[in-house]
Amino acid sequence: MSSKIAKYPGTEVELDDLRSGRFLSSDYETLLRYSWTSGVAVSRFLDGLKSGEIWGKKCGKCGRVLVPPRAYCEEDFVPTDEWVRVRDTGTVNTFSISYVNNDASRRKEPIVVSVVDIDGASPGMGILHLLGEVEPKRVEVGMKVEAAWKPKGKRRGAITDIRYFRPRG
Amino acid sequence: MPEGVCIIGVGYEGFRPTITDVSTRELMFLAASKAYADASVDPRTDIDSFICCTEDFWEGWSITDEMVPDQVGGARRPVCTVPADGIIGMGHAVMHIRSGVADVVSVEAHSKVADVLDKRAVENLALDPVYHRQTGAGSDVLAGLEMSAFMRRSGVTRDDVSRIVKAEKARALSNGRASYGGTLELKEVSDAEPIAAPLLKYDKAEFAEAGTVVVFASERWAKKNKKDGVSVDGLAWRSSAPWFEGGDIMRPEYASEAFRSVMKQAGRRGADSFDLLEIDDTYSYKLLQHLSSVGVPKASAIKMVEEGRVNPSGGSLGTGHLIEATGSHRVLECALQLRGRAGGNQRGKPGTALALSWRGNPTATGAAIALSVGR
């Protein structure tokens, strides 16, 4: 309500009114499941993560090193041929201190989400990931960071094989 | 007189039950690269508009538009998706060209349907949530109901539909793009396991995966740039009333009206005026029903299928169903035939072709396109 509206016209409906069938509705629930083929570029990238390595692909035409790798350069519309291993270090391009989960629920402790420009990749080629082992208020743009990998046996070829990026040495 | 539009290039990749080596994006890139090479165009400078035919539920990705541009050459260029069958996307390309928005347009459509683990769950979401979904009857049951009514009304027998299946599966054996070719006896087809009787196992097209890209240009542009094209003489799409329970069983309006409009645009008289036809056969009886919609009676229809004048590709029953790329596949087969490049199933030197698509159950939406060469 507001200073101008004390009560809305109409009939208030409580959740129990719906549950008890006082008002008619049609309900439906479904489960959609997908298993996307990773393809040439993403497969090699994920496989690299398993080995604790970050791989990119270089466009022979514009020379950009694309990370995460793509099978084609979108600027030149040519296949990218050369695989390039880049460093697992980088620079914080931007960050956000998030108090909400992706289902919009509130968090007690915030997470720090960042775009990390990877060393060895072309400008604008970053990875969105978490920052860890750092006080949120100490994070700043331009901060040098490195990947904190999961232990070898726990890696499964997923972006989460990197637990987070943390301040370098 | 509206501006002439033609197809200046086609490209495709895949056409297998499951593609495991490339991702959806890579599949699209490969098909697009081939189409642009075929048309001798640089997508970064020559193509003015990019269209992708896709449905978010099949992708498992909301607002799929956003992930389309890079792999079709449309990064930072005008790109849109049309959530419909490929021929409807092509209709948008024709409109872009005729309205002066674009001279050259790329239309992509693909199927990466093996990535969808539970296809039924997606199909069920298309059913009416209040009346149909609650009954547990899925899209194949709707086909069974329609097949039953169509057979009774038309006098089409079990033997007739089995002949369709047999002929298309056999034709598919000589088509490199077909995944489901085979030599079947009529008895095998007629005695097969029921899905939703009278609909039996072989009456339904199995799913397949492929990427397709067709490049359209204004005839003025094609002439100026010395490209040989396949002329688009007419293109239309229609929907019947959205109530499954109604409608014309012998000549569903989405097909008959789309066809009528195309014939008017093309200045042609009947289906008989085309050298070859690629007509929707998502289900075996649907081919006879769609042929009936374009005025071909049962007896001639079966003969035309067995001769290979209808669906020389082997149709969806032989090639596999490609969800939103199904219509694009039919156009691709027509364009290859008209250019004498259809491979093992090339039919002489056809000059005219008709493709007709249906968007599958529970839709009552279809599209048609008339093509020709050497006018």
Ligand SMILES: [Zn+2]
């Ligand atoms: Zn490049």
